[in-house]
Amino acid sequence: MSEQFIQVKKISTAVLVGVVIYFLSFSFFSIAQSSLLGIIAFLVVLWTNEGLPLAVVSLMPIVLFPAFGILSTKETSINYSNPIIYLFLGGFLLAIAVEKTGLHRYLAEKILSFFPKTARGIIFSLIVTSALLSSILSNTTTTLLLIPIAIYLTEDARLKMRFALAIAYGASVGGIMTPIGTPPNLILLGIMQEHSLALIPFFKWIWMVAPLSLAMIAVVGSLLSIGVKNIKLQRDAQKLSLTKDQKKVVFILLGLMALLLLNAPIRPYWNGLGFNESAMLLAAGLLLFVAPFDILNWMQDKEHIPYRIMFLFGAGFSIADAFSKIGLANELAGYILQVTTLSPMLLILFVAVMITFTTEITSNTALISIMLPVIYAVAQKAGINTTLFMMIATICASYAFMLPIATPPNAIAMSSGVVHVKTMMKYGLVLNIVGIILVVLIAEFFWKNVL
Secondary structure: OOHHHHHHHHHHHHHHHHHHHHHHHOOOOOHHHHHHHHHHHHHHHHHHHOOOOHHHHHHOHHHHHHHOOOOOHHHHHHHHHOHHHHHHHHHHHHHHHHHHHOHHHHHHHHHHOOOOOEHHHHHHHHHHHHHHHHOOOOHHHHHHHHHHHHHOOOOOHHHHHHHHHHHHHHHHHHHOOOOOOOHHHHHHHHHHHHOOOOOOOHHHHHHHHHHHHHHHHHHHHHHHOOOOOOOEOOOOOOOOOOOHHHHHHHHHHHHHHHHHHHHOOEOOOEOOOOOOHHHHHHHHHHHOOOOOOOOOOHHHHHHHOOHHHHHHHHHHHHHHHHHHHOOHHHHHHHHHHHHOOOOHHHHHHHHHHHHHHHHOOOOHHHHHHHHHHHHHHHHHHHOOOHHHHHHHHHHHHHOOOOOOOOOHHHHHHHHOOOOOHHHHHHHHHHHHHHHHHHHHHHHHHHHHHHO
């Protein structure tokens, strides 16, 4: 079959799914609400089957929402300039500089050197390296950078598989450690801003999430290490030293971290600097173009800026805005509350399970864009802390370990050729269940007291 025919087939499938969802929804919702659900189904199918480029699909709400009377063109397009998108842009400029200067290799080698040269030691070192890098780079970038290194550490097929999964799972575990580590975190901040909720400061986020990430690192490492105890591996350590350009990037990163730390309020002792964190990250990224740093060059590096992901964020924020403005979030929240009379604790568990396993069959970015407005409405109706409830859903969207489509790191691990779907499902099911339990327990006994 020709590529053109395959593309037409994929687009036709998306249209058919959208139409079916529209007519199924019409019995329960208004015309505008049913249209929104049909459009979302159409977009999700195209995002999933790649019938059209990601950026093209992500720009479609600007055309479709006004055409179907959901939002005006101005109401839709304004979401594509959400301040959170520029926080992500600043973070990605820093990530490009880290990759361009090879700083990630230096950091990886330093972290690897702290662990013993056994299979178990390297599994843990790969997870920790991936987790830490994913907290400052995107988890997709981290996985792409580290997977080739991991699978060439051994010729043993079983160990290759475990090393690849260590990188992928470590990236997902570590991606939640900062607001810029993974797209769902940024979508959460955007929706909090839209609803005038107090944003979680950068270092407060790290403090809240660190116990969960550390626990999951221990669980993932222990699970992947079963059956490889005391297998010795020879790994030739490389003696790397920081280059001049790497030192410049480290200087900017340390300066940014110091400002973010000073910007975080510690009441009643310190109110913080009061700077906008999106502006701070963007400023740090722009400094990389300026003398005396001169790390990035616009003509050379602009192609690495993820405009398509920025458009995807815009689409996500537009969907979330539409859910709220046409009342669909409240309608769905009402249905959720009707089908369950659970206590707040059990309702949180129900949502955590639903988000985690639904994410396995769709993009976590698309899913969280759709569900956070619903979660917000459910929390308000149930009398639960809205920030807490949305935080739980956001973290669970990144903690899906069973299928390749669930998260970009899973897909990259699968594409390496050393991981099979059955293997990923076997390990992933255990990690999904453990992740749900840990998220709910930490939310109940820790996050609830600090949010």
